[in-house]
Each structure stands twice: as C-alpha cells, then as structure tokens.
Amino acid sequence: MLIILGLFLVVPVLMALWVSFSDWTGRGSPFASSVSFIGLDNYEQLFVGGGLPQRDLGIALRNNAWYVLLVVPIQTVVSLFLAVLVNRRILRGRGFFRTAFYFPSVTSSVAITVVWLFLFGASGAVNKVLSWLGINGPSWFQDPSGVVHNALGAIGITEGPSFLTDTPVLGLSLWEWLGGPSVAMSAFILMAVFTTSGTFMLLFIAALQNLSGETQEAAMMDGANGWQRFWRITLPQLRPTLFTVLTLGLIGAWQVFDQIYTGTQGGPGKTTVTPAYLSYTAAFESQEWGRGAAIAFVLFVIIVAFTVLQQWILRDRAVSRRRRRVYEPTDRPQSERSVRSTGQQAARSTSQQTVPPTSKEGDS
C-alpha cells in the first residue's frame, strides 16, 4: 500500500518537478543524459516570455478565474438554499427531492457534458425554452464573446478606456481580462452548479440536522422572524460547513478538465481553455513536457494559495464582534463557544463521510 502510495504520488511529483526544469521532449526517459537541466526557462516562458505560451496561460487563467468567481458562490448559495428547503421535517416527499437534487452528482462528467452539448445546442432544449420567453438564445458552445463585454455592449460600451486596453497582464490586456466568461464557458458554469449542488446540499443538510433547536426556540420567543433566525442564528452556526463547501468548491473549480476535454477542447476562440487542459495539451499533444509540467505546478500553487488565503480569511472567529452582540447576550460567551465547536465537529466528521475531498470535484 505504502509502496503504491509513494510510487504513484510522491515519486511522480518529484519527477514532474524535474521535468518542469528540463527540456525533455517526451522521447525516452526524462532522466536520460540527453535531457538537460534548463532551470527556470519553462516558467520564464510562461510568465515573461511575451510569446504564445504566455498569452495562452493568461487566457487559461482568465477563463478559469471567471469560472471560479461564478461557480463557487453560486453553487454554495444554491446548495444551501436546497438544503434549507428540503430539511423541513413536515415536508412530504423529502426523499424524492433529495434524490432528484443529488442524482446529477453521481453521474459521470462525460455523460453530463454530452447531455449539455445537446441541451445547449443552437436549436437545443434550452434555447427552445428561452424562445418561449421571447429570448433569442445564443449558440452556446460556439459563442466566444464574453458576457461582461456583451452586457456592456448592450448599453453601448464596446471599447474599454485606454488604461484598461493598454495595460497587458500575461499577454492579455486588462480589458480582455474583464471580459467575463464566454457564453460557452457560462454553459459550463451552469453545468458545474447542476452537478455539484447536490453533493454540497448533503453536507449542509447534515450540518442543519446537528443544530440545536434550543437556540432557534429562544430566538422565536424573542420574536425573531424566519429570515432573521436564518441570517443571524442558522448561518453563523453553519460557518464550519460553509468553510468546507467553499474550500472543496474552490479546489474543484480550479481543476476543470473533463468537461473541456469532452465538450469544447478549449474552443471557441480558446475561451474555455483552462490551466488543467492547457497543461494536458502542452504535454501530451504539443510534446512540450517541460511547459506542461510547469503549468501544472503553477496550478498547484494557485490552489494551495487560495486554500491558505481562505483559511486565513475565515480563520476561527465565528462571527464579527458586532454581529455576536446582536444575537448573543454578552454575559454568556461560554455557551456561544460550545455551540460553535460542536457544530464544527459535526461538520468535520460528516464531510469525511460523504465526500472525499478530491474525488467528485476533479470532474465537476
């Protein structure tokens, strides 16, 4: 077991690290004497080269950043919303609804992508529904235009101010960075929400069931309405689960690969290229192994950085002091603490049971 673990995880990472510093072309062993150490050349090409590799990385990062920016909050809100709806004891057919919402999460990303290509086709089901509303839907997977640019275009802004168009970052102008996800990418964003909200819903349901009813009752006695109770009491108690969901969501959303490989191969106009897919094509298709490995490590650093950053932002302070004063009398800090820590334990144990950190997300 340990041998397999070492053989397929530790050793490979070290090998890939070596490859990312070398000029290996995929022939023979990367440790052969013909392969030479070229230091940071691969990374330099990616970040300051000014050529196509740099621009491609910039595009991939732009695409994936928009994907993350939209997928992570939306899937969190949707899954929490579903969990709250489905969690009511009096609700009949709870099982049915849970099953319906969770089922997309167990199916393969390839199958879902095939379905999506059909649904979001130019004359597909989605556009048919949109036409009922009088909307002329785009041909989703062929449309490379950015949605932010499209929205700006609708109010007459088609050119960015010069300080945006003239400032290049990684070979792309800031104006291009701010273009938003392409219409094609938006379809993938909807798909991600569709396939992951069920999994996260289960996490939230588990957390909701562990909340003590007493605090809720006390709040009810104090005359808090449903919205206040949710916002001031339930949500702060869900914080640990929220944290788990956000972290898993972030890690998953930076790894989009299966959908792109199956669906668009990065098109149209490179607007669905993601770093993971770029790393794959650089290595396995262009035989630029050093560059591919370097992109993979860049992606690794991004994911680690985001996770650490998030941990730092959401570090162990359950609620701001101002908030805490609102819903908890100041002379009882003890009870507030205990509520929080049990919630945390529950979330931790449940998250391990239901979702292994990387399994589903890799393909969602």
Add this chain to the structure above:
Amino acid sequence: MSDARTLPTLPSGGGTKKLRGIFPSAATSVLYAILVVIAIVYVAPFLISIATSFKSDAEAAADPLSLIPQTWTTAAYSRLFLNSDFPTWFTNSAIVTVLVTAGRVFLNSLAGYALARLNFRGRNIIFAGLVAVMAVPAVVLLIPKFLVINQLGMYDTYAGMIVPLLMDAAGIFIMKNFFESIPSSVEEQARLDGAGTFRVFWSVVLPMARPALITIVILSFQGSWNELSHFIISTQSPDLTVLTKGVASLASGQLSQGTQYPLKLAAAVLMTIPVAVMFFIFQRRIMNASDGAVKE
C-alpha cells in the same frame, strides 16, 4: 414609483407576513411549487436524454424538448451495440471498476487498520503524509502519473489503468476513522484466544466495518467508473478504451458524421445506468451517510 401607486390596497410594510399568518397552507404550497420547479430542472436533462436517445436524428434536432418520440426507434442503441466499439468500452470499464473497487476495499481497510491500531515507527509521519497527499489536486498529477506509468513499462496495459487507482487516500482516511471507533476490547478478546494480527483484522474487525466498507465500495465504484483523465494519460490503444474515454471521443464527433444526438445520448444514458443502479441500491446509505457519522 408608478408600481407603488398601483398597489394602494395593500397595507404598507409586512403585507406578506400577514398573508402568511392568515393562510399557513399558502406558504407551504409555495414551498412545494418551488421545490417541484427545481426538481423538474434537475431531472429534465436526464428524461430528455432518455427520450432523445429513442428519436431519429431529424426529430432530435427539430424537437429537442419533447419527452415522447413521435416515432420510436432503437437505431441509436443497435448502432452502438452492433456497429461500434461500445461493447469493448463497456467491458473495459466493467473490468477496471470491479478490480479497482475490490482492490480499494482490501487495501484501504488494511492500511486504515494499520494506521489506526498497529504501533509502528513513523506512523504519525505516514498519516501526515496521507493528509498532504489528499491535498494534491488530481489534475496536477496527470503528467506525473504518466511519467511513472511509462517508466514502469505499464503504459497501455490493464496494470497501468488499474494499479495507480488502487491507492486512495480518502478511503484510508474513512477506514482509519472507523477502526478507531471500534473499542479495542473486542480485539483483545480475540488476541487472548491466540489470534494473530491479520487474523484479528480479517475475522473480527473487518466484519464489523461493513458500513464503512460499503461507503468505500460506493465511492470507488462511482470514482473509477466515471474516471476519465487517468485513462487518457495511461492508454492509447482502442482495445483498452474505457467508456468515459470512448464516449468523450463520440462527443467530439470522432466516430460520427453530423450531430447524431440520439447516438451520443444513448451512449450517455447507457454509461449512466450502472452508477444509477448502484445509487438506487445504496440510496439510503448515500443520503444518510452523514447521519451515521455524527453519533460519537
């Protein structure tokens, strides 16, 4: 402004709250309505794809929404089974999934038990390493995995497809947690009766771990059946193509002319059936996986 003026009869502020107070069932029916709409949105893609897989190409393009084909045809399915590599893909997926699942159940429980119960040097370091490994994103490991598989001469073999998937840090984690929850007095009893470590593990502890083992079975079945990227980088020959890879190539139009949506959707439906069956068999367990975990 004009909107506000058109609604003078409603009392300003708290209108909805009052309504809810008067008609408690109204709020409930709104809740049901919302739930039903969302459920339709979540289920529709699957129903539409099943329906479309029985349509003709022309009808699929002309009427993508209808759930009842005007002319039922199983052309897509017969083409998949009789006139394509689909059976090979399916067989390969089945072989890999069964072997990976069996292997994971065995290895994960063994490793989990060792980490939970056996005292050996470096146990904590190994566990820390395990946690670290869980943090490495799978996509980042594509190139590294290929390098090792290649170096070991396992590229384009069943071994290369299966062996790397056998290690699964999350599964070990689950098993370790479970074994730690079993009181050690149970094992001491067996040990007094003269059972060796493996014997204790195999005949005493493992049968007790059934719930955790089922979780592993579900997760690894789903995981290996749906796995794509690993097979992309570990195989190239058509004989070793699994379903995910095969259907992905179908999707990008490599085997078909035109759109051929019924064919593609039939393939998607067929590849979903095994996980769907698995899901409905173990549904209770999957949906309540969280409940069991809380009791400490």
